[in-house]
Amino acid sequence: MSALLLWSQALRPSTSRAFSFPNPALSRRCLHASASVEAAAKKAKPAPKTKKAPKPKPKIKVRRIWRSPESMDIPDAVFLLKALEISRPNSAIEVSVLTNKVGNQQIQGRLSMPRDPRTASRKILYFCEPEKVEQALEAGATWAGGETLIQQVLNGEVKPEMCLATPEILPSVVKTLARFLGQKGILPATKRGTVNKDVAKGLRDARGAFTWRSDRNGMVHAKVGRVYFTPEEIEKNLQALLQNIRGGGKKVSEFEKETMYSVLKVNMSSTQGPGIEIRGIKS
Structure with missing residues (x-):
């Protein structure tokens, strides 16, 4: 009876292993391969998520404006503005006149220029x-x-x-x-x-005639001509405006010494041109 029991236990498959190989060398090789696969799987990193390429930013066109490094005389400034506005002969020639206005007082006047700059x-x-x-x-x-x-x-x-x-x-x-x-x-x-x-x-x-007035900073803005005007006509209009500003809106003689206001600075520009400081202007 004991011999029969021992024989049946020997024929029963082993429960300690999931698989039993008749060849021990093949068993060791399979176990080693599975272990290496598991180690490689642990070391492997997940594939990085692909990022969308950023859209190219639109290029901004920067318009370079010519700036005068030095002041100019009236004929030279008019010649330069005419060259810059050659495709726009009807553009206006404007001036900005800085005065010695004090406080909140406002200078204003009415002037009839030698040649009307209005169209x-x-x-x-x-x-x-x-x-x-x-x-x-x-x-x-x-x-x-x-x-x-x-x-x-x-x-x-x-x-x-x-x-x-x-x-x-x-x-x-x-x-x-x-x-x-x-x-x-x-x-x-x-x-x-x-x-x-x-x-x-x-x-x-x-x-x-037109009415001009100063702002709170003492600056007077006015048109003194058009691009198709001659430099002499623009200069006459500018001198008439400056004389009128010096007199506070009243007509002042060119040789009159005592004036109400002084002209500190004059800038000339066109519709789309740069601002040019005019030199040689008497205060």
Whole structure:
């Protein structure tokens, strides 16, 4: 009985191993291969996630603006601005004038330049007596008249860009149109030079005149010509502006020593050109 039990246990498969190989050498080789595979799997790193290539940034075109390293005379500055604006002959020539204004005071004036730098003519209305209507129209006014014209402006039938008046009809104009024309800044006033007894002289001054004023820093910006102007015409306009600024809006003689304000610095530029400091300007 004991021999039979021993024989059955010998034939039963071993439970200590999952697999039994008849060849011990093959068993050792398989175990070694599985161990090396497990070690390689542990050492292997996961594949890195692929990142999307960044989109190329758009190239910004930088416009290089020429800057004058030194100051120039008026003819040289005008010649340079003309060369830079050769494809735009209608561009404006502008100046920035720095004055010795003190505090919050504002300098302003009205000036008629030797050659008007503005391109388009404005629609001018002249309030005057019936006997001066024909004279005003011949002198270049778009409309001229008295009480009837005042009502047409009030009703919106006439839309002027500038208004002039004689001293006799001014009270009626102010009484009726002060709020209407005052909002647009075209109400006739003695301080602005838009009230004149001489109709022809008033229109002649008004067509070429413009109002300038300084900012809080004492800088006056104004147009003194166009690219197609000659250097002599631009220089005459600039000198007329500087004389008017020195007198605080009043006409000052070139040889007058005592002036109200001094000119500290003048810069000239065009519509798309650089700013050039003008030298040789008397304070």
